[in-house]
Amino acid sequence: MDSLTLLQNNFPxxxxxxxxxxxxxxxxxxxxxTARLPPGPSPVPILGNIFQLDLKQPYNSYLEFSKKYGxxxxxxxxxKPVVVLSGYQTIKEALVxxxxxxxxxxxxxxxxxxxxxxxxxxxxxxxxxxLRRFSIMTLKNFGMGRRSIEERVQEESRFLVxxxxxxxxxxxxxxxxxxxxxxxxICSIVFGQRFEYNxxxxxxxxxxxxxxxxxxxxxxxxLYNIFPRLVQCLPGxxxxxxxxxxxxREYFKLEAxxxxxxxxxxxxxDYIEAFLVRMQEQGDAPSSEFHYDNLLSSVWSLFxxxxxxxxxxxxxxxxxxMKYPHIQERIQKEIDEVVGxxxxxxxxxxxxxxxxxxVIHEVQRSMDLxxxxxxxxxMWDTEFKGYCIPKGTVVLPLLSSVHxxxxxxxxxxxFDPENFLDENGSFKKNEAFLPFGLGKRxxxxxxxxxxxxxxxxxxxxxHFTFTGVQPPEEINVTPACCSFGRLPRIYDCYxxxxx
Numbered sequence: 001m002d003s004l005t006l007l008q009n010n011f012p013x014x015x016x017x018x019x020x021x022x023x024x025x026x027x028x029x030x031x032x033x034t035a036r037l038p039p040g041p042s043p044v045p046i047l048g049n050i051f052q053l054d055l056k057q058p059y060n061s062y063l064e065f066s067k068k069y070g071x072x073x074x075x076x077x078x079x080k081p082v083v084v085l086s087g088y089q090t091i092k093e094a095l096v097x098x099x100x101x102x103x104x105x106x107x108x109x110x111x112x113x114x115x116x117x118x119x120x121x122x123x124x125x126x127x128x129x130x131l132r133r134f135s136i137m138t139l140k141n142f143g144m145g146r147r148s149i150e151e152r153v154q155e156e157s158r159f160l161v162x163x164x165x166x167x168x169x170x171x172x173x174x175x176x177x178x179x180x181x182x183x184x185x186i187c188s189i190v191f192g193q194r195f196e197y198n199x200x201x202x203x204x205x206x207x208x209x210x211x212x213x214x215x216x217x218x219x220x221x222x223l224y225n226i227f228p229r230l231v232q233c234l235p236g237x238x239x240x241x242x243x244x245x246x247x248x249r250e251y252f253k254l255e256a257x258x259x260x261x262x263x264x265x266x267x268x269x270d271y272i273e274a275f276l277v278r279m280q281e282q283g284d285a286p287s288s289e290f291h292y293d294n295l296l297s298s299v300w301s302l303f304x305x306x307x308x309x310x311x312x313x314x315x316x317x318x319x320x321x322m323k324y325p326h327i328q329e330r331i332q333k334e335i336d337e338v339v340g341x342x343x344x345x346x347x348x349x350x351x352x353x354x355x356x357x358x359v360i361h362e363v364q365r366s367m368d369l370x371x372x373x374x375x376x377x378x379m380w381d382t383e384f385k386g387y388c389i390p391k392g393t394v395v396l397p398l399l400s401s402v403h404x405x406x407x408x409x410x411x412x413x414x415f416d417p418e419n420f421l422d423e424n425g426s427f428k429k430n431e432a433f434l435p436f437g438l439g440k441r442x443x444x445x446x447x448x449x450x451x452x453x454x455x456x457x458x459x460x461x462x463h464f465t466f467t468g469v470q471p472p473e474e475i476n477v478t479p480a481c482c483s484f485g486r487l488p489r490i491y492d493c494y495x496x497x498x499x
Contacts, residue, residue, distance in 0.1 A: 034081055036388035040074035048076030055222045057481035059371035059400050072385050078226040082394040086401040088432050095439030103440045104377030106394045109228035110216050114245055119297025120444055130289045131298060135444050138274050152188045153452050154344045156181050157459035164464060164495050171469050171492040178314045183307040185452060190299055192270030208248045209304050211241045252296045306445050309369060310452050316488035317363040317457055320415055322468040323475045331356050335462045345458035347451055354427035358420035360453050364435040366415045370485045371400040373437050399434050408432040464495040
């Protein structure tokens with residue numbers, strides 16, 4: 001059968017197919033549930049707006065869309081609508097003034113794969129409220145009348161300083177050591193112990209975190225979250241990653257079982273034991289959220305998110321000190337005057353070190369680690385700014401639109417600690433500082449992260465002067481863009497012990 005005959009025989013089906021495709025395109029996003037969504041760029045069937053997005057740094061595309069469509073707009077990631085919130089007032093109005101409505105957590109496919117929908121990071125509703133309340137209380141009160149968080153970080157700071165001092169005049173990559181130090185603080189809370197940096201089990205856990213964030217930061221990771229079934233069928237490193245993460249989950253379960261056999265309900269020694277005590281207290285109550293699924297996923301959330309975000313901020317901070325040696329010198333002068341050299345910095349010192357505090361805040365603001373925060377989800381159909389956002393819709397707070405708003409900052413486009421200092425040199429808060437998010441879903445570990453950033457950063461600059469392998473003017477401090485966020489570049493450096 002020749003091509004012409006084949007075309008003639010299938011012409012009716014071809015016409016019907018074209019008409020159906022045209023009707024789908026004309027009515028895309030116009031069903032009763034999505035008819036009153038905010039405006040946005042026109043999507044194409046099935047694929048949505050992905051061809052209009054830079055998948056490596058979608059937040060930059062969102063910033064451009066906000067200039068055309070306003071402070072609240074809709075993009076389609078595949079067949080799903082996503083509402084983007086832009087600008088401080090709009091984000092505050094949504095996440096604070098209408099916090100309950102916007103308090104859901106969208107479980108993107110990668111997060112669902114790892115947590116199975118359980119745990120403090122991935123849950124919503126009453127489950128999330130119970131787990132968040134418990135986690136904040138446990139982190140705040142740790143260690144249950146024993147050592148404080150501050151003592152744990154100070155102890156780990158000593159190990160970190162020792163590790164750095166062993167390189168002498170040799171250049172090295174500080175990133176693994178920063179990750180190990182931050183992760184060890186989490187381990188001391190979750191497992192009740194720290195690990196030696198070369199411990200095999202510790203390296204196994206660290207590898208899982210590195211692989212997880214490498215994948216979700218890649219274009220393939222972005223595509224997995226849009227078309228999970230398709231990417232799941234394709235070959236790639238994600239299959240090995242999933243196996244590794246399952247082994248980590250099994251390790252958490254073994255640790256929980258070991259503690260359960262010798263549990264002292266009157267004096268839990270770590271997060272896992274505190275959770276197990278709550279499990280025993282609530283027994284088999286059908287409404288209880290304290291069970292193994294929530295425990296294992298909560299431990300993973302604390303361990304992974306708590307390691308990557310804080311260590312990345314420290315890595316960016318040290319890179320900026322090499323880029324701007326005059327800022328590093330000013331911090332060291334403040335440390336010498338307030339702390340001296342005979343003891344480790346303490347949390348109490350922060351109130352007397354406004355410049356150091358301002359620098360740390362400016363590192364967080366300028367690097368803009370999570371430009372779209374962690375995705376929210378609408379808890380029910382909600383009227384917002386004249387639009388109707390249906391229950392279950394994904395919502396992205398565009399934090400970049402706040403952190404670089406010239407109306408809110410003195411010098412938003414450059415690294416400048418003056419953004420957090422008043423005319424007298426005192427530290428000045430700014431409500432537009434949102435690296436931990438805003439409202440009911442603000443970061444659970446914010447308090448811990450603030451302690452870690454100040455104590456680790458101050459301890460390192462107390463003991464060392466950091467220089468790059470390149471002259472300051474050649475150092476690139478612009479974070480590397482990826483779909484997940486803006487991660488600091490990997491670099492080598494030199495450390496000189498301060499006398």
